[in-house]
Amino acid sequence: MANNYQYGGQAVIEGVMMRGRSHYAIAVRKDTEEMSVRSEKLGSYTQKHPVLRLPFIRGVVALAESFVLGLKALQYSANQFMDTEGEEELSFWEMALMILFALGFTILLFIVLPLFIRGLVGRFLPGVFWRNLTEGLIRAVVLVLYITAVSYVPDIKRVFAYHGAEHKVIHTYEAGQELTVENARPKTTLHPRCGTSFLLFVVIVSAIVFSFLGEQTIAMRLLSRILLLPVVAGISYELIKISGKNQSFFLWRALSWPGLMLQRLTTREPDDSQLEVAIMALKQVLALEQNNNLIFPQKDKMHL
Numbered sequence: 001m002a003n004n005y006q007y008g009g010q011a012v013i014e015g016v017m018m019r020g021r022s023h024y025a026i027a028v029r030k031d032t033e034e035m036s037v038r039s040e041k042l043g044s045y046t047q048k049h050p051v052l053r054l055p056f057i058r059g060v061v062a063l064a065e066s067f068v069l070g071l072k073a074l075q076y077s078a079n080q081f082m083d084t085e086g087e088e089e090l091s092f093w094e095m096a097l098m099i100l101f102a103l104g105f106t107i108l109l110f111i112v113l114p115l116f117i118r119g120l121v122g123r124f125l126p127g128v129f130w131r132n133l134t135e136g137l138i139r140a141v142v143l144v145l146y147i148t149a150v151s152y153v154p155d156i157k158r159v160f161a162y163h164g165a166e167h168k169v170i171h172t173y174e175a176g177q178e179l180t181v182e183n184a185r186p187k188t189t190l191h192p193r194c195g196t197s198f199l200l201f202v203v204i205v206s207a208i209v210f211s212f213l214g215e216q217t218i219a220m221r222l223l224s225r226i227l228l229l230p231v232v233a234g235i236s237y238e239l240i241k242i243s244g245k246n247q248s249f250f251l252w253r254a255l256s257w258p259g260l261m262l263q264r265l266t267t268r269e270p271d272d273s274q275l276e277v278a279i280m281a282l283k284q285v286l287a288l289e290q291n292n293n294l295i296f297p298q299k300d301k302m303h304l
Contacts, residue, residue, distance in 0.1 A: 006244065007170060008193060009281065010070050011163035012077035018166070018281040019069065025284035026073050027277045028080040035277060036080050039284050042069075059237025060230045066195075071099060109146065111225050114138040115218070128215045136207020143203055147196075147265045157268055164189035165270035165278040167263075179283055181275045189267040193244035196266045197259025201236035204258075209235075 009018040015028030025039035045052055045061055052061045075095050118135040125131045150156050171187040172179055191197075206225075209232055213224060240259075243252040270278075 009166040016278040016281045017073035020285040020289045023288040027281035056234035059234040133211040161268040161270045164267035165274040167191040169278040190260045192256040200259045206232045
């Protein structure tokens with residue numbers, strides 16, 4: 001049966017990463033018969049320093065830790081995939097360059113571009129409040145358009161199918177059912193605690209927070225948006241945690257609805273082999289969390 005801990009995960013290249021209270025596991029499908037799994041203990045700072053578990057602070061820490069863990073999972077899955085293709089694994093510097101490029105692209109797309117468009121349309125708006133609020137709405141539109149565009153890329157469609165598999169398996173576990181393909185198959189690919197929903201919460205909360213800032217120079221606008229991101233992330237984290245736990249209350253269901261609709265773009269219906277990968281990752285984490293025998297040792301391989 002599921003306990004009160006909220007397990008979660010992330011889709012990676014041809015696989016799924018599942019995270020528990022103190023361990024995580026990555027399962028990757030290397031070909032039609034072989035699956036590779038890596039599992040490790042988490043070294044969360046929130047476990048070492050109680051002050052980091054305080055509301056709003058914990059959201060920033062959790063976001064940073066999830067970002068680092070997500071990168072590790074992506075690097076592992078990419079290396080497994082490249083090994084199958086006979087290519088060399090990604091080096092540390094290659095991965096670091098990719099991260100820097102991704103961060104720069106994110107800042108340009110979701111901070112600089114909305115500020116630029118705000119400057120173009122701001123003269124037609126009645127006051128600074130409405131200019132700042134419009135900037136937030138532009139950021140939301142950019143997010144939706146970006147996700148829509150990348151959802152047509154074939155390789156991204158595969159990742160989105162693994163994203164759907166991750167959600168289905170989490171729903172199966174939270175329903176207290178045995179982790180099997182048959183039980184997971186009919187579950188929905190949408191989940192209120194999804195990272196996609198979190199992104200949308202960030203966009204909406206940032207629109208509200210930034211709308212109360214006064215008139216600023218272009219440089220100050222750019223700097224304030226970057227510096228206030230931890231505040232926005234902390235608020236968004238608390239909102240998504242509460243809404244995920246209280247779906248029986250109509251208000252929290254209503255707040256979750258936009259994120260669930262956006263997940264229709266970031267998830268796809270998985271096939272049975274993708275469900276098997278997600279199930280293996282969660283089973284490995286649960287075995288570690290419950291101090292049982294592992295499904296199979298770290299970095300070992302299994303033929304299905």
